Amino acid sequence: MSLYLILALMTAAAIFAVLLPLSRRPSDAAAGGQDVAVYRDQLDEIERDRKSGLIGKAEAEAAKVEISRRLLAAADLSGQAAPASASSPVWRRRMTALVALLLLPALSAGLYLRWGSPQLPGAPLAARLDAPAENRSIASMVAQVEAHLEKNPDDGQGWQVVAPVYMRMGRFNEAVRARANTIRLLGATAEREADLGEAQVAAANGVVTADAKASFERALKSDAGNTKAQYFSGLAAEQDGRPEEAARVWRAMLASAPPNAPFRPLLQRSLARVEPKGVEPVEPKAPQPGPTQEDMAAAQQLTPEQRQEMIRGMVDRLAERLKSDSSDFEGWLRLVRAYAVMGEKEKAKEAFLTARNTIGDDAEKRKRLDDLAKGLGIEG
Structure with a gap:
């Protein structure tokens, strides 16, 4: 209803703006008649002043010429305005008022009914959120999830x-x-x-x-x-x-x-x-021997018991390889970390001590190994 009220007010304002100038009557004829009388009085006054000696003959003639010119112009205006004001302005004002009062609202309503959507109902937020996903924006879908989580915070x-x-x-x-x-x-x-x-x-x-x-x-x-x-x-x-x-x-x-x-x-x-x-x-x-990306992806499809067995097999293979090739420092780090993650602290500590003996006096490797052991809680 508020939309229709606004449209009605706008239409009324437009009609008022059109009709206001039409309500004023033309006054050109009346003004012209008054000017003629004034100019004639001025001519008589100039003649009286000349006879009484207040102004000279040359000044009086010059003033009469100017006032006579104005008198003729006013007389022409008065004569032309009178016939027009008698018929044409009144008829035209009435036709214009009729157009403003009837045709303008009818034309506006016709255009709205033709290109507008008067039968389209309002679309509240809930209805917009129920629209198909392909027709909704990311923001609206997020709003839908947020509304759901507000009612179901434990989802x-x-x-x-x-x-x-x-x-x-x-x-x-x-x-x-x-x-x-x-x-x-x-x-x-x-x-x-x-x-x-x-x-x-x-x-x-x-x-x-x-x-x-x-x-x-x-x-x-x-x-x-x-x-x-x-x-x-x-x-x-x-x-x-x-x-x-x-x-x-x-x-x-x-x-x-x-x-x-x-x-x-x-x-x-x-x-x-x-x-x-x-x-x-x-x-x-x-x-290097150990879990690859493909191994980890395959492990996700296994049961917990199968996954544990798979990890155990990879760790055992890594431990066996390090027995024959103890120079692989990165392998020792992986082995220590793997035992710790599996909860076998004693084996992790044993691998840590073996790795320390293997690397000798390499300060950089010792620091890395000690930092790892400290983070895993297996220092000894």
């Missing part, structure tokens, strides 16, 4: 769905909340902890905060090979003023990454920030 799947969308939209604080709720409701995994840490870093404008660092540490404790958590742990070291440790983390990631890994360019750019100039980029080593 972990809903929080998990909306979290990455928040990240793409730049709503990082909401992404942190969504990912924290996902972990609370669906349980913690290495991937979810790493995703939470990533959102916390984004919300802090790229700074690896204490909360983010704790999230990445939990992810690495659950899965030491989590790529995202490894990268951000190196970034945390760089921001803490430990570029050597950051370079060590990123070099190890490059060494074990496949040649076509999508994150290799990021690692190389990051290494360029912390490594001295002239250091050659780390090239991928030959494949």
Whole structure:
């Protein structure tokens, strides 16, 4: 109803603007008749002043000429206006008023009925959200999920769905909340902890905060090979003023990454920030015994018991290989980390001591091994 009221008011204002000038009667004829009388009085006055000697004959003649000219003009105006005012203006005013009162509203209504949508009902938010997905924007779909989560705050799947969308939209604080709720409701995994840490870093404008660092540490404790958590742990070291440790983390990631890994360019750019100039980029080593990307993908399809057996077989093969080739320092690191993740602290400690004896006096390798043992809680 408010729309129709506004349209009616606009139409009334337009009609008023047209009719207002038509309500004024022309006064040209009356004005012309009055001017003629005034000019005649002025001529008589000039003649009286000349006879009484107030003005000279030349001045009187000049004034009469000017007033006579004005008198003739006024007389012409009065004579021409009278016939027109008698008929034409009244007829025209009435026709114009009729057009304004009847034809303008009718024309406006016809145009609206022809090209407008008078029968289209209003579209409230709920109706727009029920539209097919292909006809809706990302913002409307997010609004639908948010409305659902407001009524069902314990829907972990809903929080998990909306979290990455928040990240793409730049709503990082909401992404942190969504990912924290996902972990609370669906349980913690290495991937979810790493995703939470990533959102916390984004919300802090790229700074690896204490909360983010704790999230990445939990992810690495659950899965030491989590790529995202490894990268951000190196970034945390760089921001803490430990570029050597950051370079060590990123070099190890490059060494074990496949040649076509999508994150290799990021690692190389990051290494360029912390490594001295002239250091050659780390090239991928030959494949080492251990879980590959394909192995990890296949493991996701197994039952927990089958997955544990698969991991156990890979760890045993790595341990056997290190007995014959103890110079593979990266292999020792993987073996120590694998035993610790599997909960076999004694075997992890034994592998740690064997590795220390193998590397001898290499200070860099000793520091890396000691840092790993400290982080895993197996120092001895």
